[in-house]
Amino acid sequence: MSNTTISASALAIGDELLSGKTRDRNIGHLAVTLTSIGVTLREVRIVQDDESAIVEALNDLRSKYDYVFTSGGIGPTHDDITADSISKAFDLPCIYEDKAMELLSAHYKQRGLEFTAARQRMARMPEGAVHIHNPVSVAPGFHIKNVYVMAGVPKVFEAMLSNVIPTLKTGTILLSDSIISFHGEGDIGTPLGDIQNDNPDISIGSYPKFAQDGGYSSEIVVRGLDNEKIAKAILEIKAMLNSLD
CATH class of the missing domain: 3.30.70.2860 (Alpha-Beta Plaits)
Incomplete structure (x- = not known):
């Protein structure tokens, strides 16, 4: 354990959070988990499903804190634009990542479901990003530099976070x-x-x-x-x- 302060921020993405239709549960879980390993959550933002808003917030947060954790917007629907927005923030192409495509294809084949274009969207991420394992529903999150991109569904977010925690730098526990x-x-x-x-x-x-x-x-x-x-x-x-x- 280091004696330095490790800082973090959270970026929750989704129109449903801002409208009140969905109540966020991920920020509280993130805060408790990070505190337990000596990482201090310094700032939280919630933004709508808008590419420019996501890019602006992400670029600001990742320049100020050691880590940024995002939640939401990596599903199969048209308004799941987090992967595209993260790619734009890093000025990288958003690709259908080969390993993610293989994982998802095998998953839906096993379930007897068609691997549709919508489902394939969940394999998209910035070129060079590293998977965050998803033991709940297979579709991976991803990690690029100091940004960790995870699902908005609390059960999936928590499972992904548990896989991220062992890889983080830790500071003195508060x-x-x-x-x-x-x-x-x-x-x-x-x-x-x-x-x-x-x-x-x-x-x-x-x-x-x-x-x-x-x-x-x-x-x-x-x-x-x-x-x-x-x-x-x-x-x-x-x-x-x-x-x-």
Whole structure:
């Protein structure tokens, strides 16, 4: 494990996400998985099924972060344009990749289904891209430079990601501890900010919770790379809360 910070971003692609017809489940899974190996998810974007929007977002994200993970738009229909868009972003031809064609052809033959032109679209990817194995539905994702392109269906996305994780660089795993406060955020906001300023190597977040019976609390979470620094901040927060009782 390295002591450096490894950064990542996510690009979710699909009109259905922006319309609310489909609720994204992949970003949360990605965030938890990356955090567990010391990769920090820094930014998430959702874009429509529009080539120029995908290209613009991808080129910006891949220039800023160590990794970019995309989801959606690699299926067999006309609006699945992710492969074309990634190819354009890298200025590479989008090809029917030979190994992907063989995998899919054999898969549909085994199922007694015609390997139609629509199904063949799932073998398309930028020239030189490397497969991401798909144990669920065979059609591969692909990896090119620091970009990992995966399906939008959560079960398939998760399976693909599990195959990608062992290949990634890892950083120092983010640690955390928390304490529950029953004081209003308006009461703890200023002193909590003072504690944050005095402890620049950790981050402090406050997350309110409302119970069905009308009760209120907030979870104060302290995150960082050093357990001693986290413990110091927790003690200061406890002392601050006690002073408000």
